[in-house]
Amino acid sequence: ILNVEQSPQSLHVQEGDSTNFTCSFPSSNFYALHWYRWETAKSPEALFVMTLNGDEKKKGRISATLNTKEGYSYLYIKGSQPEDSATYLCAFSGGADGLTFGKGTHLIIQP
């Protein structure tokens, strides 16, 4: 059974502050790591797909890093805004079609 863990489970951040959270995954049989942003009642939105050790990806104020050797990825949000409030999911791909998800980090930005 593949174990994908995310921490923290929930996070309250003041508007304007920067924040980050973690996804840990198996370091063997790694193919890709996906990050999704999921707002209630909407579709999970794909943020990044990362495949190479040392990869860094950026989309506006959000960026992610990947360490496949130790099995973790960080997601960073710079200068948090209220619209960043969402659940952030990571998902591991180990060569199969299906993604294995973590439980998510629920981020709340306080004005």
Next chain:
Amino acid sequence: EPEVTQTPSHQVTQMGQEVILRCVPISNHLYFYWYRQILGQKVEFLVSFYNNEISEKSEIFDDQFSVERPDGSNFTLKIRSTKLEDSAMYFCASSEFGGEGSEQYFGPGTRLTVT
């Protein structure tokens, strides 16, 4: 921007009844998936579908479940005889390419409640 759509948004059914959940994937996508999330738990993979056949399925996807692409646009998940434990949010996803690095685009989900 193209998106995956799902209907209905909420389905309530009685135990033992059959339900069909519908999805319209993004039009040029060739790979289709179903996932589910039981309340408070992780999103779990059910099945992937390509070229009109199942390419992979999880242990959850037993004989009670089936998938079909009845026409060029719809992709359906059927549960033959629903159980209480089938209550969950069911997500459809599609991708243009197969392979592990391919981005999967998700629909908004159908909340299934079995009473």
